[in-house]
Amino acid sequence: MILVCLLLLFAALLLFWRGHRLRVLLCGAGVFWLLGSWLAGPLVSLAQAGYDAPVEPRFTPRMAFILLGAGTGFDESRRLVPKGDAMARMEAAVRLYKRCRQTENVCQVIVSGGDAQHHGSAEADVYAPYLLKAGIAAPDLVLEDKSMNTIENARNVDQLLPRDRYDGMVLITSSLHMRRAMLSFGAFDLHPQPFVANVREPHSWKVPHPEGWTDSNNALHEMLGVVRLRVWHWLGLY
Numbered sequence: 683m684i685l686v687c688l689l690l691l692f693a694a695l696l697l698f699w700r701g702h703r704l705r706v707l708l709c710g711a712g713v714f715w716l717l718g719s720w721l722a723g724p725l726v727s728l729a730q731a732g733y734d735a736p737v738e739p740r741f742t743p744r745m746a747f748i749l750l751g752a753g754t755g756f757d758e759s760r761r762l763v764p765k766g767d768a769m770a771r772m773e774a775a776v777r778l779y780k781r782c783r784q785t786e787n788v789c790q791v792i793v794s795g796g797d798a799q800h801h802g803s804a805e806a807d808v809y810a811p812y813l814l815k816a817g818i819a820a821p822d823l824v825l826e827d828k829s830m831n832t833i834e835n836a837r838n839v840d841q842l843l844p845r846d847r848y849d850g851m852v853l854i855t856s857s858l859h860m861r862r863a864m865l866s867f868g869a870f871d872l873h874p875q876p877f878v879a880n881v882r883e884p885h886s887w888k889v890p891h892p893e894g895w896t897d898s899n900n901a902l903h904e905m906l907g908v909v910r911l912r913v914w915h916w917l918g919l920y
Contacts, residue, residue, distance in 0.1 A: 684902040685717065685895060717898040718890030725901035726858070726884040733860040739778065739875040742850030744788035746843065748874060749775040750835055750855040750863060751795020751805030762803055764812065767856040767880055772809060774879035775854050776816040791818055792842065794826040794835040804828075832859070833911070833920070836866040843872075850875070857881040858900055862907045869911070869920045 688710075695706045717725075727734070749772065755765035764772065775791050782789035791813065795805025804827035813823060826842055829835040843851075851874035855863050860876050867874060887894050914920055 683899065684906065685714070685899045688713065714895075715890055718892075718894040719887045721886070722891075722894035722897040722901075723884035723886035725905075726882050726897050729901035729904045730857040730860070730882060733857045733876060733878050734881055736774075736878045736881070737876070739852045739877055740850065741782055741786055743786050744848045744850065745782050745786055745790070746848040746851045746874075747775050747778055747782070747789070747791045748839055748851060748853050748867075749791060749793045749809075750832070750853070750859070751793070751798075751809065751829075752856065753799060754801050754803070754805055754808050756801070762801055762808055764805075764809055767859075768805070768809065769812075770880035771854050771856065772812055772816070774877060776813065776818060778852060778854070778877065779818055779822070788848070790822045790824055790848075792824045792826060792839060794829050794839050796827050796829045796834075798830045832863055832866045832907070833869070835863070836870050836872065839867070840870040840872055852877050854879050858904050862904055862911065865908060865911045869915060 695710075696703055699706060752764070752766045752768040752771055754762050754768075757763050775793075779789055779791050793806040793809050793813065795809070797804045804825075806825040806827040810823060810825055814820060824842065826835075826838050829838050851872065853860075853863060853867060853874035854877050857878045857880065860878055864874075864876055882897065882900075885893065885897070
């Protein structure tokens with residue numbers, strides 16, 4: 683989405699800044715070349731700095747594991763299934779839950795994710811059968827199926843959580859998403875331990891590569907999201 687906006691910006695400059703079309707064209711080509719090649723790795727490293735490796739959480743007698751959705755998609759049979767980083771996040775949630783059940787009293791997994799992609803079912807509902815099959819007990823699985831973005835994840839989980847029920851929380855998402863997620867939950871005075879389910883390895887290329895553009899787009903999306911959250915907080919919008 684970020685790269686699409688950049689492309690539209692350069693297209694508008696070409697249309698309205700007629701006296702400098704060659705400069706705009708060369709500048710645009712240079713920017714997209716770098717985003718697809720050399721800049722991809724540094725942008726990923728910057729976006730996930732501090733969250734580029736999983737850190738085992740501290741377990742307490744009453745634990746809540748908050749699993750953030752990562753999208754859904756249709757498979758070859760047109761079934762709606764988890765997509766993207768969702769499987770890695772679910773595997774991390776199951777592993778932590780099973781460790782918790784060995785020693786602690788309360789271990790619950792809260793899945794937060796609505797139907798942001800308008801596929802007909804919420805992420806939480808799509809993920810639930812996979813989590814149950816993997817070994818999470820039905821009474822320990824809580825579904826939050828209304829959130830359409832990260833700030834709504836935080837707000838809805840805050841409304842869902844009985845504060846006196848848990849004395850430890852773990853937030854499970856991907857490395858690129860973790861900083862924005864932690865800021866969002868912090869805005870509602872929730873301070874879970876971060877657990878990175880999967881880390882995006884930073885790669886750069888000598889010539890533009892499709893993965894380079896994807897990585898640059900995702901990294902820029904997260905960094906701009908962090909800036910927006912900080913501005914909203916400064917303006918007192920949350």
